[in-house]
Amino acid sequence: MIPLEASLAARVRVVLLDVDGVMTDGGLYFSESGGTAADGRRFHVHDGMAIHMLRRAGIPAAVVSGKLSLPARRRAEELRITEVHQVSPFGKLEAVEGILGRLGAGWDEAAFLADDLADLPVLREVGLPAAVANAVPEVRQAAAWVGAKPGGAGAVREFVEALLSARGEWETLVQQYVAECVEHWRAGAGD
Ligand SMILES: [Mg+2]
Numbered sequence: 257m258i259p260l261e262a263s264l265a266a267r268v269r270v271v272l273l274d275v276d277g278v279m280t281d282g283g284l285y286f287s288e289s290g291g292t293a294a295d296g297r298r299f300h301v302h303d304g305m306a307i308h309m310l311r312r313a314g315i316p317a318a319v320v321s322g323k324l325s326l327p328a329r330r331r332a333e334e335l336r337i338t339e340v341h342q343v344s345p346f347g348k349l350e351a352v353e354g355i356l357g358r359l360g361a362g363w364d365e366a367a368f369l370a371d372d373l374a375d376l377p378v379l380r381e382v383g384l385p386a387a388v389a390n391a392v393p394e395v396r397q398a399a400a401w402v403g404a405k406p407g408g409a410g411a412v413r414e415f416v417e418a419l420l421s422a423r424g425e426w427e428t429l430v431q432q433y434v435a436e437c438v439e440h441w442r443a444g445a446g447d
Pocket of ligand 1: 274275276277278370371372
């Protein structure tokens with residue numbers, strides 16, 4: 257795991273995620289008939305658990321995308337992400353400003369995992385700018401942390417694990433999660 261600076265991780269109160277190229281591999285699936293353009297996406301199951309762990313740590317995730325597909329909306333809904341925003345590249349700063357306002361958080365308390373040029377304006381404002389392994393050079397350069405995994409291959413999981421590990425919370429969260437699963441099973445079995 258690529259370590260994340262503890263001082264940067266400690267102040268994070270919200271994790272902002274781009275979709276295409278971060279939660280997905282950037283591939284756009286065009287079907288032969290019907291539907292709107294680019295109507296298919298592939299997500300990594302490991303990223304779902306990462307969002308769950310973030311919630312357990314009391315850190316909400318928010319989605320800010322320049323091209324929010326129906327599959328992306330469905331995925332966000334499944335992961336119980338309530339802040340889901342589709343904006344043009346020119347509207348990303350404004351969208352994030354709104355999210356931070358509703359959460360009562362400052363720019364320095366936001367992390368953003370990004371991959372492409374449209375993310376740069378927000379990346380330059382947040383306290384913890386982060387990039388997936390295959391982000392474009394400009395984004396990698398602007399990031400305080402660059403992962404080893406490309407978008408769609410568990411990059412969100414890698415970032416969240418680095419973030420929560422740097423805060424000293426990851427191991428405890430995993431132990432609590434496993435303990436709760438066992439407790440649930442025992443309660444159900446009537447032991
Ligand atoms: Mg992207």
